[in-house]
Amino acid sequence: MDERRGQAYHRRFSPLYTDYYEYSMTQGYYLSGKGRDEAVFDIFYRQNPYGGGYAIAAGLRDAVEYVLNMRFTSEELGYLSSLGYREDFLQVLEKMRFTGDITAVPEGEVIFPGEPIISVKGPLIETQLLEGLILSMVNFQTLIATKARRMVCAGEGRSIVDFGLRRAQGDGGMGASRACFVGGVASTSNVLLAFEESVSVGGTMAHSWIQSFDSELEAFRAYAQMHPDDSVLLLDTYDTLGQGLPNAVVVGRELEEQGHHLQGVRLDSGDLAYLSKKVRAVLDEHGLGHVKISVSNQLDEYVIESLVDQGAPIDMFGVGTRLVTGYSDGALDGVYKMVQLKGRPIIKISENPAKINIPGEKELYRYYDSGDGLWLLDGLCLARGDDEPTVLMHPDFDYKKTEVAGLKRENIRKEIVKNGELVYAFPTLLETGVWSAQRFSLLYGEHKRFANPHAYHIGVSRELFDLRRSLIDARSS
Template identity: 45%
Template sequence: MSSNLALLTDFYELTMMQGYCLNHYNPDTVFEMFFRRPPFGGGFTVFAGLQPLLERVAELAFTAEDRSYLEAQGLFRPEFLDYLSDLRFTGDIWAMPEGSVVFPGEPLLRVHAPLIQGQLLESLVLNILNFQTLVATKAARIWLASNEGTVLEFGLRRAQGVNGALAASRAAFIGGAAATSNTLAGRMFGIPVRGTMAHSWVMAFSSELEAFRKYAEVYPDSCTLLIDTYDTVKSGLENAVVVGKSLKAGGHRHFGVRLDSGDLEYLSKQVRQRLDAEGLQEAAIAASNELDEEIIQQLLAQGAPIDTWGVGTHLVTAKGDSALTGVYKLAARKVDGRYQPAIKVSNNPEKISDPGIKQVHRFYNGSGSPIADLLATEEERVEAGRDYRFYHPRYPYKFMDVTGAKRVQTLLEQVMLGGKIVTEFPDLPALQGRARANLRSLDHTYRRILNPHLYKVSLSEKLKDLKFRLIAEYAGKGTGA
């Protein structure tokens, strides 16, 4: 796919853009991207996809071929197509640090730009951030379920297309995967790559033992044998013991076996017992086969002695949630030289947006754990050590008081200025490290795989007053769904 993605947009973005252009209406605006609920019924979400998004935004341009295609649709006028020929993104973007743990309702991204430019970005922002954030969150859940063990992403062959596979590998590593089977993703993103053998290797030789020996000859210091091609316990395990003992006698290490079918709890226990009895205590056991966080958590709770988890389909396709509920809404527009807050009012309270230009502040207790996040207007000064009242975003009569927070972190940082990237991108290990540090800082009740505690994202008093004043003003003007 071309790196220039100007046409990777929903068609109505272009029809709106032409309408603004022909009406000579292009005020400065602020758009925000946020999501409405955490995926998988979880208590947290891991933000991913920022770097590829910013790189695409910086390259946006409508080529002659793009404009010819639009002209052929019979809907766009010559003056608008001429306008597109010089259109580039010249605005500013503020964003959460990639790899951060984030929560519903708070802006992950804030776009300051002329209306036409801000409108153009909507589909691209949501396409990239929704998917990568979803997969990074799934990977984090799997990593936590494994007791922070070794998780390998094996999803290439089941991913939704080439680009989906690459994006999923990147996001899964940020979320906690130790390596990927996707060799191209490894080259592109610097992710460690791992892989052993398929059943076809074993079936290609005259016997299972011969197949194992041939593999061990080529890879004596990184030999993991797939032992379930025929009979896991009676054949595969016994032949693996022969090869494993031979490798150990020759001074070679890093030997292991992989289970890819059957009752993984029972089989892993049988395998561990047999390997230990033969003096192969250091041999590792890897498992794969339609794994997800709930299965892994159950296997460990039952004492399955599995060292490495290969997770493919259910990781890269984000089993349990088809998409992040991310949306992109207008928050403010400039009128007579001043920004006026904008709000979407709805008959569904959860769909009413928070108006104005906002900043997100995370409050921490003395042990370094987050207490709650506060949305405040951009001009509000929020500091540690002061007392604050946190208001529920939908019910103004509900609030909690936060006193004596030891630290307050301001989360939205400027990453683009005048259409240019103004931030240094950390490498993926650093992003993974940030995600793991953020997850470990959370109270364990938010990290639970099932029935987690809900983290509070609240409004400052000033933002609460603004929101409900605007709701009252718009109440008589008609609302949409």
């Protein structure tokens, strides 16, 4: 992790930022003598957000930073003591460091429901306590990275910019802006995120700037003089086509005469398709063909898709609320479930068959179509090393199978932490964004569409199928 992050610049992660029952259970494990039992927890989600066909993994780096730096202060231990936790248990917490392993898909990877995107292995007393904070980071950043990718898709090459900070959920704006870059946005308005992650930051003026001058033209001129080559003028304070645009043309021409160039104009209300066409025509008419048009105002992937379809001459979409809050889902349903204890695979039964987990320590493989080299399906095997299936089976229906013999496959998870030590070099946020776009290009278009996307298939090996079935039978009998 880079130096600035390593200092946890803007905050300290408190181990109290978790659910109370993690402490109740952890003390219980300790008192029952089970604290050192080796457990494996899988993090997976059940349903793709936004009714889509995929998600984009994010949040791992922040989660790992938390795990490796988890320390209790004396105030925190004192508070737990005041809640009734035992002194001997608190002494264990005080000395506790994570000594286990974390295996995960890298951030930016395309992922699907039911896949163990992160597995945490280690003593029960350590692994239980991590649930709340890992989930809160991974669920949220994955939700937002996925939303950003959908908007970038809809933009078909036009820039998507994160303007969401003021509508982000409290301090959630940091994770939101970060995840936006994993999902492919070009820039952000969030200065702190740009500072911490060395990414592009931008923005120019609000209505208040215009209102603070006696006239709009004066406001535009003042700004353009201070930023002769990077001004984006906001057109809609009083009347977009009647005042804002003519004033922008005046200032754009004045800049040209001084050897400078107006960078752009921004539309923040009204019918963006209609207005952008009018604005483009007038700018071009006045020799301002280089001036970019950016738009904002309650955009999401559907509005962007519609504007692109209508041929609106828009160069940049500034997106706020619906990007950084993951509208209209609000949360990914990711869970942290025990799948193995002391080497013994574990299952949780549910009346809803889809909620019965896939037990045991596993490997996650991605299989490539031998024709065009895109992704065919994913497969889960037992993590024994010798589980190399020729057939992948639907986890619930044994008559649904896919032949995979001879297909190229790749283990898409990496060792991130081994015996409590970081063994993975996190790429920069920009590198992650670029890599994620490459990965996304390997997904068939049928899984990318917004309406009724084709479900990407995940199979299990015959051994894993049989293991799961035998555990279900044992628990149901």
